[in-house]
Amino acid sequence: MSRFWKPGSEKPSTLLVDDEEGGVVFLPSSSSVSSSGFGYASLERQRQRLPVYKYRKAILYLVERHATTIVVGETGSGKSTQIPQYLKEAGWADGGRLIGCTQPRRLAVQMVASRVAEEVGVKLGEEVGYTIRFEDQTNPGMTMIKFLTDGVLIREMMEDPLLTKYSVIMVDEAHERSISTDMLLGLLKKIQRRRPELRLIISSATIEARSMSTFFNIRRKNSLLGSSDNLPSPEPAVLSVEGKGYTVEIHYVEEPVSDYLQATVNTVLLIHEKEPPGDILVFLTGQDDIEAAVKLLNEEIQHLGRHYLDLLILPLYSGLPRGDQDLIFAPTSKGKRKVVLSTNIAETSLTLEGVVYVVDSGFSKQKCYNPISDIESLVVAPISKASARQRAGRAGRVRPGKCFRIYTEEYYLTEMQSEGIPEMQRSNLVSCIIQLKALGIDNILGFDWPASPSPEAMIRALEVLFSLGILDEDAKLTVPIGFQVAEIPLDPMISKMILSANDFGCSDEILTIASFLSVQSVWVSVRGVKKEFDEAKLRFAAAEGDHVTFLNIYKGFHQSGKSSQWCYKNFLNYQALAVRKAIIAGSFTNACHLEEYSQNGMYKTIRTLQEVYIHPSSVLFRVNPKWVVYQSLVSTDKHYMRNVIAIEPSWLTEAAPHFYQFRAFNPAPH
DNA sequence: GAGCACTGC
Numbered sequence: 001m002s003r004f005w006k007p008g009s010e011k012p013s014t015l016l017v018d019d020e021e022g023g024v025v026f027l028p029s030s031s032s033v034s035s036s037g038f039g040y041a042s043l044e045r046q047r048q049r050l051p052v053y054k055y056r057k058a059i060l061y062l063v064e065r066h067a068t069t070i071v072v073g074e075t076g077s078g079k080s081t082q083i084p085q086y087l088k089e090a091g092w093a094d095g096g097r098l099i100g101c102t103q104p105r106r107l108a109v110q111m112v113a114s115r116v117a118e119e120v121g122v123k124l125g126e127e128v129g130y131t132i133r134f135e136d137q138t139n140p141g142m143t144m145i146k147f148l149t150d151g152v153l154i155r156e157m158m159e160d161p162l163l164t165k166y167s168v169i170m171v172d173e174a175h176e177r178s179i180s181t182d183m184l185l186g187l188l189k190k191i192q193r194r195r196p197e198l199r200l201i202i203s204s205a206t207i208e209a210r211s212m213s214t215f216f217n218i219r220r221k222n223s224l225l226g227s228s229d230n231l232p233s234p235e236p237a238v239l240s241v242e243g244k245g246y247t248v249e250i251h252y253v254e255e256p257v258s259d260y261l262q263a264t265v266n267t268v269l270l271i272h273e274k275e276p277p278g279d280i281l282v283f284l285t286g287q288d289d290i291e292a293a294v295k296l297l298n299e300e301i302q303h304l305g306r307h308y309l310d311l312l313i314l315p316l317y318s319g320l321p322r323g324d325q326d327l328i329f330a331p332t333s334k335g336k337r338k339v340v341l342s343t344n345i346a347e348t349s350l351t352l353e354g355v356v357y358v359v360d361s362g363f364s365k366q367k368c369y370n371p372i373s374d375i376e377s378l379v380v381a382p383i384s385k386a387s388a389r390q391r392a393g394r395a396g397r398v399r400p401g402k403c404f405r406i407y408t409e410e411y412y413l414t415e416m417q418s419e420g421i422p423e424m425q426r427s428n429l430v431s432c433i434i435q436l437k438a439l440g441i442d443n444i445l446g447f448d449w450p451a452s453p454s455p456e457a458m459i460r461a462l463e464v465l466f467s468l469g470i471l472d473e474d475a476k477l478t479v480p481i482g483f484q485v486a487e488i489p490l491d492p493m494i495s496k497m498i499l500s501a502n503d504f505g506c507s508d509e510i511l512t513i514a515s516f517l518s519v520q521s522v523w524v525s526v527r528g529v530k531k532e533f534d535e536a537k538l539r540f541a542a543a544e545g546d547h548v549t550f551l552n553i554y555k556g557f558h559q560s561g562k563s564s565q566w567c568y569k570n571f572l573n574y575q576a577l578a579v580r581k582a583i584i585a586g587s588f589t590n591a592c593h594l595e596e597y598s599q600n601g602m603y604k605t606i607r608t609l610q611e612v613y614i615h616p617s618s619v620l621f622r623v624n625p626k627w628v629v630y631q632s633l634v635s636t637d638k639h640y641m642r643n644v645i646a647i648e649p650s651w652l653t654e655a656a657p658h659f660y661q662f663r664a665f666n667p668a669p670h
Numbered sequence: 671g672a673g674c675a676c677t678g679c
Contacts, residue, residue: 104677104678105676105677106677106678132678132679133678133679134679149677149678149679150678151677151678151679152678152679154678154679155679178677178678179677179678180677180678180679285675286674286675287673287674287675288673288674317674317675318674318676318677319674343675343676344675344676345675345676347675347676348677349676349677364675364676365674365675365676366675366676367675367676378674380675423676423677431679435679488679489678490679615672615673616671616672616673617672617673621671621672622671634672634673634674636672636673637672638672640673
């Protein structure tokens with residue numbers, strides 16, 4: 001067991017560093033120091049110590065001469081905070097122009113913006129500001145550097161399609177390839193054709209920059225005019241900036257393991273036994289895995305005795321109650337070693353201080369999408385090399401660290417994909433396409449994406465939008481429904497439902513339901529008190545289905561204290577009918593019929609004859625009404641319908657005659 | 671009688 005590992009042979013080219021700008025940094029309260037105490041001169045010295053400082057001139061030179069500059073940053077180089085300041089100092093914000101810098105996450109926007117405001121020595125929201133959904137901290141006419149999420153910038157294009165206020169736009173964390181980042185990159189490329197003077201900076205942690213460079217290498221129509229004009233070269237420049245993380249020694253297993261959970265647990269114990277102090281961060285796939293590993297670890301510790309009681313075992317995933325999450329960031333008491341068992345949340349979204357050892361299972365849960373069945377599912381899949389490097393980098397934050405990979409070096413070198421598949425190619429595109437349509441992009445199939453989604457996925461999304469009446473036969477947004485739906489920042493099916501509610505006089509109720517549908521789940525906040533929970537749910541359960549149940553909950557909440565007196569049931573039934581029709585207007589494409597003679601509650605979808613079942617969390621579970629529509633589908637061992645409502649089949653023809661006119665409503669028994 | 675990787679407008 002002690003010779004479990006062999007050192008890896010990675011060269012400094014894969015030197016691992018951490019990102020301080022993309023993630024959220026939590027400092028133990030005992031060691032946290034407010035940097036504002038250092039004063040201006042010290043802040044300036046800190047700025048000059050950042051690796052990116054050496055490249056200040058080079059960056060400004062390239063941005064001046066090239067329409068697009070790709071900065072490959074071993075993260076931690078300070079590029080997110082420094083480059084916008086360099087641009088401002090060089091005059092890119094003169095004349096009322098804006099320097100924009102996008103981030104994929106809201107917290108990152110806020111943190112980078114406040115750091116930069118501090119460094120520039122101004123009040124946040126004035127010269128340096130930020131915009132995220134629900135919060136605009138900018139001052140038009142005053143703000144020069146503006147941080148925003150990429151989603152907000154896409155929304156801004158609806159008002160100002162060429163983003164004329166911006167002289168430079170920096171797209172940060174482009175390697176993460178989120179849907180909104182990819183959409184933004186495609187749109188910015190389009191804008192550049194119309195605004196050749198607009199400068200783009202694409203900041204990426206991986207060398208995938210090469211394909212990015214090909215993507216942005218546009219041929220300008222008027223290139224015959226020669227270089228005498230003031231336009232920058234359309235050929236992208238690429239610049240590499242090193243990071244400032246510590247080296248991380250990589251270890252692999254010698255033989256493939258059969259049980260990665262057990263191997264992970266063994267590795268944690270081995271680190272604790274052999275290695276000097278320093279916290280351990282373990283990457284697993286999900287809550288199930290994490291809970292199983294916690295259990296295994298606790299069992300082993302019971303057997304192994306006193307020394308191992310110094311291990312402080314902490315799970316970390318997004319669904320964790322707030323109080324439990326705080327434990328992760330509390331300082332480790334003396335003589336204790338923290339072991340954080342985490343999902344991918346610790347890979348990009350938040351940063352743990354004090355981690356010196358990383359254990360990488362090599363797997364994560366990833367969304368995947370089948371455009372034929374129109375089903376999105378979460379599957380456990382091997383991670384990419386880029387992910388593996390990112391995970392390892394988490395060990396090199398405070399001092400040189402070690403990363404233990406629960407896979408062989410050969411597997412890493414020969415079988416692991418170098419980059420993950422962009423989210424765009426693993427998703428339902430309904431929301432994405434409606435946004436492009438709203439921006440006036442008619443030829444969706446011809447849109448120039450950094451990574452094209454499959455034609456099947458695009459056609460499926462167009463079909464769904466057409467059937468909802470959001471697009472017409474020419475695939476243009478309908479008036480007014482299509483344009484209205486595009487403006488509402490929700491799932492288009494929910495938006496359509498809200499708009500239809502007006503016709504049925506139940507807007508209040510539908511808005512309540514829509515807000516329930518737009519959160520993860522209304523039930524999850526209760527854990528560990530299963531019996532009371534089930535009883536509470538029964539009190540609110542409505543025969544019509546989950547949607548009306550939400551309404552009951554809200555009403556009960558609203559009239560708190562009188563929850564036992566639900567004596568206006570008839571009135572509720574009358575309302576509920578109209579409410580259900582409005583719901584159908586949004587989700588009739590998700591109608592399902594109970595299979596006759598089915599003993600186990602099997603339904604088939606009307607559209608694709610897919611086998612589906614009512615999710616056990618639904619109030620209609622085991623009730624099995626003949627006809628239902630569902631809000632969403634989750635796939636595990638079976639396809640489960642979540643948020644289900646009972647309907648009359650005639651409502652379908654009423655809501656969507658164009659969709660259902662040729663279909664039979666009495667499928668022959670078989 | 672099952673489950674929730676992570677974001678965002």
